[in-house]
Amino acid sequence: MSVIGLDIGNENCVVAVAKQRGIDVVLNEESKRETPTVVSFGEKQRFLGTAAAASATMNPKSTVSQVKRLIGRRFDDPEVQNDLRLFPFRASSAPDGGILIHVDYLGEIKTFTPTQILGMILSNLKQIAVKNLETTAVSDCVIGIPAYFTDLQRRAYLDAAAIAKLKPLRLMHESAAIALSYGIYKTDLPENRSINVVFVDIGHCDTQVSVAAFKKGQLLMLSHAFDRSLGGRDFDDVLYNYFAKKFKQEYKIDVSTSSRASLRLRAACEKLKKVLSANAEAPLNIECLMEEKDVRGFIKRDEFEKLSSHLLERVKAPCQRALDDANLSIDEIYSVEVVGSGSRIPAILKILGGFFRREPSRTLNASECIARGCALQCAMLSPTFRVREFQVQDSFPFSVALCWKGPASEADEGSVATQPNSVLFRKGNPIPSTKMLTFFRNGTFTLDAVYADTKDLPPRTPSLISTFIIGPFQASKLEKIKVKIRLNLYGIVTIESASLIDEEEVEVPVTESSNPGETEKNKDGEPSAGSNVDGAGNGHAVSPGSTTPAVNSAQREVVKKKRYRRTDLPVNELINGGLPQAELQKALDKEFELAHQDKIMEETKDKKNAVESYVYEMRNKLLDIYHRYATDSEREELSRKLQQTEDWLYEEGDDESKGVYTAKLEELKKIGDLIEQRYKEERARAQEANELMQCIHHYRNLAQSKDPKFEHIEPREIEKVIFECTKTEDWLKETMQQQDAMPKSSSPILRSVEIGKKIDVLDRYCKQILSTPKPKPIPKSGDANDPKQNAQSSDPMDIDDAQDPQNM
Template sequence: MSTPFGLDLGNNNSVLAVARNRGIDVVVNEVSNRSTPSMVGFGQKNRFLGEAGKNKQTSNIKNTVDNLKRIVGLNYDDADFATEAKYFSSKLVKLDNGKIGAQVRFAGEQQTFSATQLAAMFIDKVKNTVISETKANITDVAIAVPAWYTEEQRYLIADAAKIAGLNPVRIVNDVTAAAVSYGVFKGDLPEGDQKPRIVAFVDIGHSTYTCSIGAFKKGELKVLGTAYDKHFGGRDFDRAITEHFADLFKTKYKIDIRENAKAYNRVITAAEKLKKVLSANTAAPFNVESVMNDVDVSSELSREDLEELVRPLLDRVTVPIEQALANAKLTVEDVDFVEIIGGTTRIPSLKDSISKAFGKPLSATLNQDEAIAKGAAFICAIHSPTMRVRPFKFEDVHPYSVSYFWDKQEEDEDHLEVFPAGSSFPSTKLITLHRTGDFSMEAKYTNAKELPAGTPVELAKWDITGVQLPKGQTSIPVKLKLRCDPSGLHTIESAYTVEDITVQEEIPKEADAPEDAEPEYREVTKTVKKDTLNIVAHTFALSEKKLNECIEKENELAAQDKLVAETEDRKNALEEYIYTLRGKLDEEYASFASDEEKSKLKDMLAKAEDWLYEDGFDSIKAKYIAKYEELASLGNIIRGRYLAKEEEKRQALRAKQEASQMAEMAEKLAAQRKAEAEKKEEKPDAEGDIDLD
């Protein structure tokens, strides 16, 4: 049975959660952190994923890729590319399909990986983290992504999960996942005919600002409106601080950190820490040792100075709130509570601006860092066929209108708006077309002018075949079940032709008709299913061939990472054995080895040490194992003698303790018997006890 897994795919850090033990647990990573850096690094032999990538980022800056979710599905020629590129230290290149890839030096040569592959590498890493920490079987995942993700990006994230060996049961908007977490665990929500509770969720993370308005009843959520600013987040604050100090250091220390990627990364890392300190303090020092050219830099920054640096950002705070309320057709007075999530909402000036925009105090009943992952885990549990969860129904909202287009025939219309903007999903619509033969359909956004720049207008295309026109008819009715699925993806679920047939239907008897009256029939025309049609979908998803190639590549890289890790473990085990055995040979093991054995073993240890730091410094796993076993062939004999003597001592001590306990117990029993005998002698004889009265 698969344990439901929820992944909050963050831009800076990701949070992992699982549904188990009648609750939702956040999974810690290999260093016991409750979040994992969302980055992938490349080295001479293997990859550095998550924490390992973060640890090596400064020294491996050109070959470390972060901001992964920002480039998934992004075209190299999009206007957003220039904005995103400035946050990357690795080289971004244009792929053959026009998308963005990262060019890195890996295993001694230049290699290029697509954004989908990079996301898959990270998802594979966190999947293994969950398996390692929970000892559970993990196959299903619900992934939380930004509300501004296009249909293409949702398909590609789903593909990334498949490359990582997971089944993406749902791609959910991140703030919707947080809202689900709120609705599931809140016990005081209205019921029945009571007025729904209106809650605004404001999520400001590392790179994105989203506001969603939800209506809650017990066991039920309906998202009413969502708006976002996709270029507003913690990284913009970090960059503003870094740019401020870059100018300052250029004047004060005559160094330009913009010319040195490692120096810039050191300063931006320090800027992130400074930003967090200023959330709780009015001023803080800023120091970075040996930032570049062996120069140590120092300065300070006040909270007021920071607010002035980010004034252009603060001026945009109210925009998503106003848009979300307009989409939901509500005013601030209609909102009952405002919940803040995301690490950047801890900045005091942002909290003040949000509170003023709604005209009410803010709530933080949800864990700001973990609410999204917990909601995603619950959503994954909903899809589990073997897990029982408390009933909870939720619907998201279409941000833009979607229409379906088809080949125009005769005087028919050639399109239909199926999912209007503001309508809820998942949802299904059944339409009927009159066709003369096989045809194609296409889903597109209805109003291209409303879309953000770079958003593909076309969503999917389907070829529908198998239409057989009956003789004597100019067309045949075709029923199509159009669906916007739980992940917000538009599909054609089924297609079939129908025909009208005439059947005999019994006429209901009148109330005063005699019981033995003969039944009467009438002819009725009914529409029934005739032929199921074939549907061939053309979506943004990777082709089966390309997907399999990516899966094979990821498996190959994962196997290489595992081999490198195991080789390093064997090398470390050999090194530890050499030093441990050498130290004990003159101490604990001294009386258990002959002079000849000691001399031979010391010579073997010295040769193994020389080999380890010279020819064997970069060897293979099998050679480390062979060297270890060569030393152990003699070392373990001596160690065995020592352990046998120690065991003999333990047994003797145990026997002595047991004998002492038995003697002590015998003494207690003897004393008890003596006390009972003395008590019996002191007791008067019953026959001599006479009443003289």
């Protein structure tokens, strides 16, 4: 079973695989290490990754990119609306308030959710891994996500992974993956104290700043801060607006009215930005941008920095928050590591240098460290790999509370929360973690998981995450219910179990009281949940307070003990805005259908290519090596058919089904194969004839060699070998002569297989005679046990190897 790590960037994705000797980033079909996060829908099929990015300018309205910005979000979210304004494709609100992307696919307008689009992207990345690893067993993965992802965004990633038939073992915060890539190879980590490292990741759409504390063999994420909407694309936007305004004045064109022109200008601005990272000034030239006008522009780096000063200034805020949340001052920072290609703008490094009062380092491979960290984590979580001992303790960036109905005085109690709406997992809580709550209820009840603070969440994110229905159950009195709540490896709050704890007092003879498991421990072997609140002790055999000495009828001393019986209660989860199971299944079926359509299209293209190349190849060969192997009429007929096919391919046959191309190829091959076979047969015949001659020489030489090895063989038998060799040679010469007298364009009278058979027959015949064992000498009396003599006498003649014609 292979394990992979996936970095899903807003612009580019990276796939890393864990191999026994380390982590490798795999190359996609175009031999690139990065694959664009793009899906394009065409008239006949969809395109993924690099192929999709290539068609972006040709087919902008049906090319979907930046899906990371949309996934798990609401259509009416102002940030989403802001992004949608920049995207060339159309989107609308889904019935559940989510987003539907409209594309023109197979000649019809179709809608897809961002989760479906991500499912397609993940499928493509999985295929890249499958091809590289030459295995179909790719399913276990760790996918990187921004720390700021909400519960719904995390769930949408899991749904997309299910669509791609991937099994994420974890959704890993991108910054934790970066920190793992940094820490695991660092050999000088101190043993007794921590060093604090700041990681700044500036990507295409966001900026994430985290602080991690490292010790030997251990990494602890102290804080995650971010600006969800500050990345490389915002700097492109600055340049885009600058030039769009300029061209409006100078060329009287408004690029915002044409999605193609907008896209081209945006792409040119991104290129220009990259040039400015290495040069003090850069030109911008676009031919025929709009209304058949070529445009020219120019900008200096200083000017660009001035125009983007508001963005540069914004880099500092998450840096400060990351320090504050980690409770650290700048002096306590050991190093500032910068990753993400968005950070290649020199002014950003200047700002970071100024803020942290030190030169930021670029120790890590900026574009690959997330995928590598995820693959490492996946290998750690997978039983098939052994990874150096390194503990990764991530933290959760939001506070999650639990709400339940009923006043606090109703005797709800728990080891953690005793008040409705109390914060269960505070911001910075380790991932994963489990908390146990105790409730007293006499029937089915519900619990709501809510964000305790929505300040850092996208606008309009509802505070309700999910509702858990515990039950159904009915009791005559208030029963003790223990609820185990888990913040899992995906950063999702779930209820792991809910159990009704029946407590009864039983009398146990003192002598039998030494079995702790039955009384104070629950089925899991855990100390009784909430034991510190209900006073039942903390897992020891008998709690002094709960036992009362008594005397039974037989006058033996007994103690009263509490016995606990645990009954699991069903838990139903209603996710606020989540994808219902039936919808997910529909999405899975849809993806299967789309992938099937792609496969048919790929096969059709392959078949069409096969027809095309057959036409060209056969025509050349007919003029050259196959010329003499075809009769005049065959040559004429095939040439005519080849020409007709070529014309057909460029006219009505340009867009045909796989079956039509297959039939066309078969029609051509009917004549072509005949000619090809004659040519191939002649070469094979020559080769086999050569081998037969070698075989003849070999056995004839052995037979005539007078080698002592053959002294014991009757001369009559040796003669037979020589005779057989001569007979075979005569046959070969004669039939070859007859064959050579025939025109090459006729069917052969001597086939290579017949010569092959002759080799076998001759080899078997001669080998049998020449391998005749030496007769055993008659043993002299007393010699029967002489091992030396025995060994000699039973020495078989070993001529097998030498006589194998293949080895001669």
